[in-house]
Amino acid sequence: MTAQVQSLPTNINFSDRVSAALYGGRPQSVATHARVVNVSSSPVDIITPNTKVFGMGLPSPPPERDEEGCLPTIHTEPVDSLLRSGIASAALAAAAHQPDAEAAFFVADLGHVYRQHLRWTRCLPNVTPFYAVKANPDPVVLRLLSALGSGFDCASMNEINMVSEIGVDPSRVIFANPCKPTSFVKHAARMGVDMTTFDNVDELVKIARVHPGAKLVLRILTDDSKSLCRLGLKFGASLIAVPTLLVKAKELGLNVVGISFHVGSGCYDTGAFADAVARAKKAFEMGREAGYTFTLLDVGGGFEGERFEEAAAVLDQALQTHFGDCPEVKIIAEPGRFYVSEAFTLAANIIARRGPERALLEAETDDGNPRVMYYLNDGVYGSFNCIMFDHQTVHPIWLTVGKVLTDTSSWGSTSNQERTCAMASSSLWGPTCDSIDCVLANVSLPIGLEVGDWLGFRNMGAYTICAASSFNGFDRTKVVYTIGDEFVVENLLLQPTTTM
Ligand SMILES: Cc1ncc(COP(=O)(O)O)c(C=O)c1O
Numbered sequence: 001m002t003a004q005v006q007s008l009p010t011n012i013n014f015s016d017r018v019s020a021a022l023y024g025g026r027p028q029s030v031a032t033h034a035r036v037v038n039v040s041s042s043p044v045d046i047i048t049p050n051t052k053v054f055g056m057g058l059p060s061p062p063p064e065r066d067e068e069g070c071l072p073t074i075h076t077e078p079v080d081s082l083l084r085s086g087i088a089s090a091a092l093a094a095a096a097h098q099p100d101a102e103a104a105f106f107v108a109d110l111g112h113v114y115r116q117h118l119r120w121t122r123c124l125p126n127v128t129p130f131y132a133v134k135a136n137p138d139p140v141v142l143r144l145l146s147a148l149g150s151g152f153d154c155a156s157m158n159e160i161n162m163v164s165e166i167g168v169d170p171s172r173v174i175f176a177n178p179c180k181p182t183s184f185v186k187h188a189a190r191m192g193v194d195m196t197t198f199d200n201v202d203e204l205v206k207i208a209r210v211h212p213g214a215k216l217v218l219r220i221l222t223d224d225s226k227s228l229c230r231l232g233l234k235f236g237a238s239l240i241a242v243p244t245l246l247v248k249a250k251e252l253g254l255n256v257v258g259i260s261f262h263v264g265s266g267c268y269d270t271g272a273f274a275d276a277v278a279r280a281k282k283a284f285e286m287g288r289e290a291g292y293t294f295t296l297l298d299v300g301g302g303f304e305g306e307r308f309e310e311a312a313a314v315l316d317q318a319l320q321t322h323f324g325d326c327p328e329v330k331i332i333a334e335p336g337r338f339y340v341s342e343a344f345t346l347a348a349n350i351i352a353r354r355g356p357e358r359a360l361l362e363a364e365t366d367d368g369n370p371r372v373m374y375y376l377n378d379g380v381y382g383s384f385n386c387i388m389f390d391h392q393t394v395h396p397i398w399l400t401v402g403k404v405l406t407d408t409s410s411w412g413s414t415s416n417q418e419r420t421c422a423m424a425s426s427s428l429w430g431p432t433c434d435s436i437d438c439v440l441a442n443v444s445l446p447i448g449l450e451v452g453d454w455l456g457f458r459n460m461g462a463y464t465i466c467a468a469s470s471f472n473g474f475d476r477t478k479v480v481y482t483i484g485d486e487f488v489v490e491n492l493l494l495q496p497t498t499t500m
Contacts, residue, residue: 071140071493074110075482080408082107082480083347083399087454090349102349102452104378106460106479110144110493111486112343116305117148120335123312126319128332130174132301133159135336135462136344140481140493142166145339147492153301153334157184160193167496170194174298176260176334178203178219178235186210197260197298199237201248208252215257217298218245220283222276227264227302228391236261242283246290258296258329259283265337265463266391267302270311276300277318284329297323297331303338337462344461346383346477347399348376350453351431361424361447370427370442374449379430379437381471383464387439390463394439396428399454401446411456421446428455432472 075082086105093101120129130151133142137159142152143166151172152163163173170192175184178199188196189211196211198204199219207214221236237245249256259280263272280297287294299319303311323329355361355372364371378384386392397411401421410416426445430437468476483489 071143072479072481074140074490074493075480076484076487077482078484079107079109079345079482080411082482083345083411083454083456084405084408086347086480087399087405100475102351102377103475104346104348104376104383104477106383106465106477107345107347108138108140108461108479108481109343109345109484110140110481110489111484113141113144113339114148114483114486114489114492116339116343117145117150119308120338123309124316124333126331127299127315128330129339130172130176130298130332130334131339132176132334132336133162134466135301136340136464136466137162138340138465138479139166140479141340141343144489144492146172147495151332153336154193157181157187160184160188160191164191174217174332174334176217176219176298180206182206182210185214189213195257195296199235199245201245204245204249204252204254208254212253214255215296216249216254217258217260217296218242218256218283219260219262220279222261222263222279223272224262224264224267224302226267226269226272228266228268230264231262232264239279239282239286242286243290246287246292250290250292256287256292256294258294258298259287260298260300260334262300262334263302265302266304267311268304268307270307270314272302273299273311273315274318277315277322281322284326293328295328295330297329299331299333301334301336301338303333303335305338305342308338340461342459342461344459344464344479346378346457346460346464347454348378348457348477350374350449350451350455351377353449353451355426358447362422366423366425368425368442370425372424372426372445372449373429374426374445375429375431376439376455377431377474378477379432379439379474381430381432381434381437382468382474383460383477384430384439385467385469386460386462386464389467392463394457394460396440396443396445396455396457398446398449399456401453402448402450403452417446418444421448423447431474434471 090102128151130153131145132153134155142163146166146168152168153174153176154160154163155177160173173193175188175193175196178197185207194213194215195217196214197217197219219236221232221238224230224232246256261276261280263276284294299315319331352375353372361371380387398406398417423444424447426443427441428439428443430439470476
């Protein structure tokens, strides 16, 4: 098939094109931090499902980093358009013999992060989110959440520094790691980060020595048996241990201000929140007996996009039951996955293939055992570390087959796509030389997939980029951002950080 190349205007100024639409007549110089562009005249538009996307000789889309500002380029196109333009850009880069031309990339939908925040405030208006930076420390996401009024749950010195650098006031940070290096506690003290969790006597002794003015939050153990990641295996004091810990804190002259818990990350039993709040109430009573008046309840993370409304309703009911008559108690949470999981889509390139030729695959019966091995340029040592560390299973969609874009309308569901392709049992591997680097051991994929084709993976925003390594010299996957049609996000990102 020959490429259907259409002529493009040669003098597109992306920033100018959006100034009318987005800046509403404001001078262009207002946009000092982010360059928001609409790429609708980039290669995106001229790729149709039947267009061969390789070697089209098209002009390059705008660079992903704005040299003048501190934030990268922010697009306004829908995620799928950016997937298409990313694929087209890679084809151009390959034609120009650029190194790493076919690099995998994420598309981050900041509009989705914004909508998740609206969902949060609608369902839990009295619970202030302190976003768990560990889930995805993307600087643009942090900046957006800061502008939306979120606090931050930091687990380390570097995470404290990240939020401090974007102007977050230390009162909006909780150092929510119950077992911290002494030097990190000293650093928190220097930075004015006072709120921190503990669950053992040694931590109390450490904090008394290096951060005596800390506002301590006792993390209690709750039932996390219905969660993907059982954090209680490592952290949380049982209710039996609480009185002793509080007596010790009093002895050391420490200020314990409240209780925290975490029902486990990826919690699929909404009832866990009700049980945990009831336990927290008991811990509050123990606090009173030890001479403390607690004013903070931290209900942790564990919220998921899918069952959020249900979990929020259970939590809200439990809060009313146990803390409804305690207006002095401020309630915070540490959601991570909830905000970012569905906001990031990964596009990865098939860099190698081992298996019979297509004609043979078509002729042979598929007995369900993998017949083709595909190698992607992102793997378990990279963004797919979520398979190991976060117990995830990932689901590919095929963005191109035989180097031709598939119908974008089928990108929503794998089953739709399967109906239109001849399939073969296959396996998917990462790019490193380690055989543990297996993304999917047995997955049905189109027979027509070739080296150079692209696969997409939705819901890749949580616990992916943050734990990716550069093992074997493979770069971590870069991110392209869009606000979609949530233009309010642009204003939020452009807010001066000092006023946040
Ligand atoms: C202390 C703490 N808070 C919050 C979170 C975020 O949890 P989630 O992403 O499930 O909301 C975690 C996750 O490990 C955590 O350890």
